[in-house]
Amino acid sequence: MHADERLNDANFPKHPEKATLEGKNKFLGFWLFLGGETVLFATLFGTYLGLRHMNMDGPTTEELFKLPTVFLATMLLLTSSLTSVYAVLALKQNRVKSLQGWFFVTLLLGLCFLGLEVYEFNEYVHEGHTFTSSAFGSAFYTLVGFHGGHVAFGCLWIITLLVRNWNRGITLVNAPKYYLFALYWHFVDVVWVFIFTVVYLMGKVG
Amino acid sequence: MSTHASHKKRSGLMDWLTTVDHKKIGILYLIAGGFFFIIGGIEAMLMRIQLIKPENDFVAAETFNQLLTMHGTTMIFFAAMPLIFAFMNAVVPLQIGARDVAFPFVNALGFWLFFFGGVLLNLSWLLGGAPDAGWTAYAPLSTTSGGPGVDFYVLGIQISGIGTLIGGINFLVTIINMRAPGMTFMRMPLFTWTAFVTSGLILFAFPPLTIGLFMLSFDRVFDANFFNPDNGGNILIWEHIFWIFGHPEVYILILPSFGAISEVVATFSRKRLFGYSAMVFATVLIGFLGFMVWVHHMFTVGLGPVANSIFAVATMAIAVPTGVKIFNWLFTMWGGKIVFSTAMLWAVGFIPTFVMGGVTGVMLAIPSADYQFHDSYFVVAHFHYVIVGGVILGLFAGLYYWYPRMFNRVLNETLGKIHFWTFFIGFHLTFFPQHFLGLMGMPRRVFTYLSGQDLDQLNFISSIGAFLMAIGTIVLLINIIISASKKYAPSSDPWNGRTLEWAIPYPTPEYNFAQTPLVRGLDAFWIEKAAGNKGMTPAEPVGDIHMPNPSILPLFMSIGLFSAALGLIYNTITVTIIGIIATFICMFLRSIIDDHGFHIHKEEVEDDLKGVKE
Numbered sequence: 140m141h142a143d144e145r146l147n148d149a150n151f152p153k154h155p156e157k158a159t160l161e162g163k164n165k166f167l168g169f170w171l172f173l174g175g176e177t178v179l180f181a182t183l184f185g186t187y188l189g190l191r192h193m194n195m196d197g198p199t200t201e202e203l204f205k206l207p208t209v210f211l212a213t214m215l216l217l218t219s220s221l222t223s224v225y226a227v228l229a230l231k232q233n234r235v236k237s238l239q240g241w242f243f244v245t246l247l248l249g250l251c252f253l254g255l256e257v258y259e260f261n262e263y264v265h266e267g268h269t270f271t272s273s274a275f276g277s278a279f280y281t282l283v284g285f286h287g288g289h290v291a292f293g294c295l296w297i298i299t300l301l302v303r304n305w306n307r308g309i310t311l312v313n314a315p316k317y318y319l320f321a322l323y324w325h326f327v328d329v330v331w332v333f334i335f336t337v338v339y340l341m342g343k344v345g
Numbered sequence: 346m347s348t349h350a351s352h353k354k355r356s357g358l359m360d361w362l363t364t365v366d367h368k369k370i371g372i373l374y375l376i377a378g379g380f381f382f383i384i385g386g387i388e389a390m391l392m393r394i395q396l397i398k399p400e401n402d403f404v405a406a407e408t409f410n411q412l413l414t415m416h417g418t419t420m421i422f423f424a425a426m427p428l429i430f431a432f433m434n435a436v437v438p439l440q441i442g443a444r445d446v447a448f449p450f451v452n453a454l455g456f457w458l459f460f461f462g463g464v465l466l467n468l469s470w471l472l473g474g475a476p477d478a479g480w481t482a483y484a485p486l487s488t489t490s491g492g493p494g495v496d497f498y499v500l501g502i503q504i505s506g507i508g509t510l511i512g513g514i515n516f517l518v519t520i521i522n523m524r525a526p527g528m529t530f531m532r533m534p535l536f537t538w539t540a541f542v543t544s545g546l547i548l549f550a551f552p553p554l555t556i557g558l559f560m561l562s563f564d565r566v567f568d569a570n571f572f573n574p575d576n577g578g579n580i581l582i583w584e585h586i587f588w589i590f591g592h593p594e595v596y597i598l599i600l601p602s603f604g605a606i607s608e609v610v611a612t613f614s615r616k617r618l619f620g621y622s623a624m625v626f627a628t629v630l631i632g633f634l635g636f637m638v639w640v641h642h643m644f645t646v647g648l649g650p651v652a653n654s655i656f657a658v659a660t661m662a663i664a665v666p667t668g669v670k671i672f673n674w675l676f677t678m679w680g681g682k683i684v685f686s687t688a689m690l691w692a693v694g695f696i697p698t699f700v701m702g703g704v705t706g707v708m709l710a711i712p713s714a715d716y717q718f719h720d721s722y723f724v725v726a727h728f729h730y731v732i733v734g735g736v737i738l739g740l741f742a743g744l745y746y747w748y749p750r751m752f753n754r755v756l757n758e759t760l761g762k763i764h765f766w767t768f769f770i771g772f773h774l775t776f777f778p779q780h781f782l783g784l785m786g787m788p789r790r791v792f793t794y795l796s797g798q799d800l801d802q803l804n805f806i807s808s809i810g811a812f813l814m815a816i817g818t819i820v821l822l823i824n825i826i827i828s829a830s831k832k833y834a835p836s837s838d839p840w841n842g843r844t845l846e847w848a849i850p851y852p853t854p855e856y857n858f859a860q861t862p863l864v865r866g867l868d869a870f871w872i873e874k875a876a877g878n879k880g881m882t883p884a885e886p887v888g889d890i891h892m893p894n895p896s897i898l899p900l901f902m903s904i905g906l907f908s909a910a911l912g913l914i915y916n917t918i919t920v921t922i923i924g925i926i927a928t929f930i931c932m933f934l935r936s937i938i939d940d941h942g943f944h945i946h947k948e949e950v951e952d953d954l955k956g957v958k959e
Contacts, residue, residue, distance in 0.1 A: 175548045312941075
């Protein structure tokens with residue numbers, strides 16, 4: 140059997156994402172990559188914590204942040220993580236239509252989150268909080284923007300995956316790809332939980 | 346359905362531009378790293394000529410700053426790092442009995458990203474001035490430096506840093522997932538162990554550098570305020586981030602060198618490595634402690650006695666596992682039948698030299714003493730003893746040792762010994778006096794000094810030593826050129842080696858092992874030889890071997906980022922956008938084109954085993 144043959148229920152392995160050596164390598168390599176990404180975001184968080192009170196004469200975090208908007212964004216992203224879990228469950232049960240459907244919902248939620256972030260940044264700029272106005276501004280837009288960039292990249296990734304594999308069913312080649320996207324998406328979500336806490340909640344009450 | 350297309354043979358230049366074979370990528374790394382090593386060496390020579398006498402005017406002060414910055418940056422990022430990757434690529438898959446690395450495509454991409462990062466950095470000499478803020482690029486010196494120099498620094502390192510990071514992940518996965526049957530972790534050769542720990546350090550040390558460089562470039566290109574105190578920025582953030590990367594980087598460089606020394610010492614003492622498990626433990630411990638000591642670069646910035654004390658103790662603690670290694674090498678030689686080949690000479694020369702660098706390291710780890718040594722030539726002497734006397738001597742040992750495996754030819758031993766003695770004596774002549782220059786008060790990074798301060802003589806000696814090192818390097822180049830004109834060496838196991846890489850015939854086949862070997866203990870090949878077997882016992886029957894297809898995409902992805910960086914430096918945003926789009930198109934093509942590689946058929950492998958040539 141070739142690795143790119145459509146799997147059927149009879150020959151479906153328990154873990155299609157790591158049934159081949161290529162799959163195992165991707166699985167491990169991606170976990171390691173996420174380890175590096177964790178350090179990357181840790182550095183950004185450290186910098187933000189060092190500079191968050193350096194707003195010069197611009198608005199402070201208390202004046203700036205609107206918790207309802209941020210709460211809505213958080214809900215969108217957390218839900219998208221849930222839908223990607225449903226997609227991975229479908230992957231493990233060889234239900235390809237369901238997998239595509241749930242990933243499509245994940246994509247929509249990710250795009251809504253991005254839209255909300257663009258709206259939020261636009262509001263802040265109008266209130267005088269820009270990338271160049273203070274060290275706080277630079278640190279804020281860099282940290283939150285890096286996360287947004289990761290969401291945008293994830294959206295491009297899942298679009299490519301879905302379009303390329305639309306008529307192909309689940310194979311031993313694309314199963315690891317779907318699975319890794321879901322891992323990535325959870326990681327981006329976990330980073331957002333930290334941003335929500337460290338940037339927004341601490342900005343309101345810290 | 347099947348996309349297992351038949352084997353496309355490419356030849357000549359296209360073969361090298363598209364290769365995903367780890368052995369060829371190792372050679373590419375060696376050539377490119379060697380090239381940058383010579384550039385960095387020329388920069389060093391120009392500085393030593395300027396400092397040969399007091400109040401010299403051979404180069405201007407501005408040029409000296411550029412030479413100083415480029416020498417440090419080039420040697421660390423574009424000479425030492427790629428040379429380490431050269432040996433990791435050439436040796437690690439062979440030592441663990443693997444047919445390939447885990448991600449051959451990513452491996453090629455890693456090389457091209459490093460290469461174009463290095464080219465970008467060095468283009469700065471021709472395009473408006475090289476960076477001049479030191480290899481550490483301390484803010485605000487770097488943020489306010491005029492001209493495009495520091496932009497070249499930031500983007501050149503950023504691009505090559507991505508390459509290093511993906512290379513590190515590749516080796517971690519290769520070593521964890523692709524070992525031959527029986528090759529347990531505690532049977533892995535020491536060089537593979539050090540490559541493993543180094544890759545782990547790369548994974549956790551490079552992301553902070555990535556972020557630091559982003560911040561620096563945002564400050565310079567987009568007027569951000571991370572390091573601008575007038576707008577709330579803090580320059581200490583740069584120092585912390587830089588050294589959180591920079592200190593592990595020292596261990597990223599030295600550990601593979603330790604690994605090479607371990608292989609060479611054991612092979613040429615005809616004994617198994619003394620204290621193997623202690624060596625493994627020491628390697629892992631050094632890797633771990635490497636992250637705990639970055640503040641010893643910052644004792645004088647005023648973090649206070651508590652921080653300084655904690656980091657002083659952590660720094661001194663590293664001397665313990667390092668001492669374990671030194672004694673294990675000595676005990677390996679003790680009672681061995683030592684063969685003083687060129688590789689062994691480098692290894693034996695390495696031991697006292699590196700110990701001297703380590704001792705001055707402990708001296709610098711004492712904060713109160715560091716206030717005296719800080720920014721003096723004592724520091725220059727210390728880190729050259731570690732990085733040249735440690736990393737480079739170890740890499741030379743590895744070069745003479747593994748050259749036959751990489752190129753199927755041996756280097757001339759007489760020329761090798763001339764290279765060793767000129768370089769080794771030249772090295773000590775250059776850097777030993779610098780300890781005293783530092784203690785006498787000569788500050789580092791200065792382009793000249795006054796006469797009548799007792800600095801003349803030692804500086805003169807130091808410069809003469811540098812010339813000797815240059816002569817040694819020229820001898821090496823001659824040796825390599827001569828070897829290229831020679832036929833293959835008669836034996837594929839010229840040193841009577843102990844590890845798996847010597848079990849493969851000349852010339853190394855594309856698939857490494859016709860049959861995956863069965864590993865029955867530490868020093869797998871030695872065990873078989875001791876048992877009277879001609880080669881390794883295979884763990885599988887002869888069969889079709891799956892290989893990855895070559896690809897031009899890694900080259901184009903790297904060129905895309907290279908053009909994007911040039912666009913950023915010269916504020917031509919269209920060029921940047923085109924470059925980034927080109928890179929994304931390559932990524933897109935890589936995603937949508939199915940590439941299942943090809944098979945080398947059983948019959949072909951059987952012919953190779955019988956020695957039948959096409």
